[in-house]
Amino acid sequence: MGIISRFALLGALALGAIQVQAAPLEASNLISKRCVNSATDRSCWGDYDTSTDYYNEVPDTGVTVEYYFDLVNTTASPDGYERQVLLINGSFPGPTIEANWGDTVVVHVTNSLTNNGTGIHFHGIRQNYTNQADGVPSITQCPVAPGESTTYTWRATQYGTTWYHSHFALQAWEGIFGGIIIHGPATSNYDVDxxxxxxxxxxxxxxxxxxxxxxxxxxxxxxxxxxxxxxxxxxxxxxxxxxxxxxxxxxxxxxxxxxxxxxxxxxxxxxxxxxxxxxxxxxxxxxxxxxxxxxxxxxxxxxxxxxxxxxxxxxxxxxxxxxxxxxxxxxxxxxxxxxxxxxxxxxxxxxxxxxxxxxxxxLVPYVSKTVGSQDDGDDLAVTIGKVGNLFKWYLGGTTMAVEWADPTLLQVYNGESNWADQSGVIELATADEWAYFIIETTNTVPHPIHLHGHDFFVLAQGTGTYADTAPTLNTANPPRRDVAMLPGGGYLVLAFQTDNPGAWLMHCHIGWHTSEGFALQFVERYDEIKTLIDYDSLNDTCTAWSSYQTAVGLEEDDSGV
Structure with a gap:
């Protein structure tokens, strides 16, 4: 089955041009619905609207949209200067994934690169109970070896704009990235998307x-x-x-x-x-x-x-x-x-x-949420040092170094729980509790902090030390998102609820810093994770990767994520 196209195009897509689309909600889906999404009322979406709590209620569309990605080595000249790039289906940026709120998205990825593993992460997609589709080598999968393929399946429980990108080394910034549009309601009217x-x-x-x-x-x-x-x-x-x-x-x-x-x-x-x-x-x-x-x-x-x-x-x-x-x-x-x-x-x-x-x-979320209390929060200091002559970033005293061939999900499936220190694991065992984390640094470099598997709540953010500043935490509908800035010489206080079992990465989204170890992972509700794993798919990818890594003598020179 190919891509299901339900989007009427008003203009052609070309390099440097924006693709312009008509309102995406299918006419056939409007029968017996209470409202029609239109230029005069973008807040509505059939039987749903912007007041719908999308964390707990999602349209059941029964629709699957399917994409086929082929990763290739080639050259491109996006600013007139030709250089080597890695692309998806030969385009830069890669193809845009489009779906409606509530659809199931299936992405088939073939690695036709000459000498790179890969894994595709769907940035900001919560992956509710689909942790294995998060696409992070060393955490949720082994890298996909050259010549091999894998398939990611997830539900569009959120709506809005995000992107996908490789999570293998620095591959995203060689060209392995593209957009994701999940069509849904909006909090203000517009004419043209x-x-x-x-x-x-x-x-x-x-x-x-x-x-x-x-x-x-x-x-x-x-x-x-x-x-x-x-x-x-x-x-x-x-x-x-x-x-x-x-x-x-x-x-x-x-x-x-x-x-x-x-x-x-x-x-x-x-x-x-x-x-x-x-x-x-x-x-x-x-x-x-x-x-x-x-x-x-x-x-x-x-x-x-x-x-x-x-x-x-x-x-x-x-x-x-x-x-x-x-x-x-x-x-x-x-x-x-x-x-x-x-x-x-x-x-x-x-x-x-x-x-x-x-x-x-x-930054006031339209669907209001209140953060529950917690007695204490973990304080995660951000520091930098050198190992030999190489810079390494530390989060909570650890610089991450995980193994491509032994991802966290494989360890969980095999019943392992004695985590290596450099794996940066924080276990969150209890369901639906609130977890608070204070991230702070005396270094002047700001950092965009990204969490997989969750939207976090930003309870406080500022300069100075958290202890000296003693900020009042905002728990009454604070900003809620998946990337927030840790100010240089400052602090960021985050909270999220343990409502999604899995192994979830949290890291600085500066590419160099992730590769230099600025990351940790939350193993959330360990006892529930194994039943969510498709072992055959996980093991097949890992077996192929191990054979390739051994055959070419490939050694890791970064954090593994």
């Missing part, structure tokens, strides 16, 4: 080639950044362009897919209405400049309410936490007149260079 807009930093060397420098001398300066897979560099490349029709409200799905860059996003002369963070719908708020950390997503609405002209769209790397040689030239063009070929002359909004999250008071 303009699709995903990726923001990525970019180098003319491969990430693997740069890793030696990152390990020995710190993060390298990157050459450029891309907007939806394209930008200019010197005299080459081309800018991303998008046409606005006056009076139209556009939904733009922003994704920061960078390896090491925090962006500030804006469109000259236009306001931005923010309606979701990660996969959590929020009470809408308006801003002119949006701060988006690595791995984060924001759904925004932009109204074409300005004079007919050309306007700069800007993705500005924040030099507080990264270095880029093309900082002032990462721009696209919004055209009200599609026949124009002129560069805009518009001016940027004033913005402060920092790597902070959006103001927490603006």
């Amino acid at each position: 303009a699709g995903i807009m990726f923001l990525n930093d970019w180098s003319h060397q491969t990430s693997d080639a740069l890793y030696t420098q990152a390990q020995t001398g710190g993060p390298p300066t990157l050459d450029n950044a891309l907007i939806n897979g394209t930008n200019v560099y010197d005299n080459g490349g081309s800018r991303f362009e998008m046409e606005f029709i006056s009076g139209t409200k556009y939904l733009i799905r922003l994704v920061n897919g960078a390896i090491d860059t925090h962006f500030k996003f804006s469109i000259d002369g236009h306001n931005i209405t923010v309606i979701s963070m990660d996969l959590v719908p929020i009470v809408p708020y308006t801003t002119q400049v949006l701060s988006i950390g690595i791995g984060q997503r924001y759904n925004i609405i932009v109204e074409a309410d300005q004079a007919t002209a050309d306007y700069w769209l800007r993705a500005i790397p924040q030099t507080t936490c990264s270095d880029n040689d093309n900082t002032d030239n990462i721009r696209g063009i919004i055209r009200y007149d599609s026949s124009s070929t002129s560069d805009p002359t518009t001016s940027a909004y004033t913005q402060t260079d920092d790597c902070d999250d959006e103001d927490l008071t603006n």
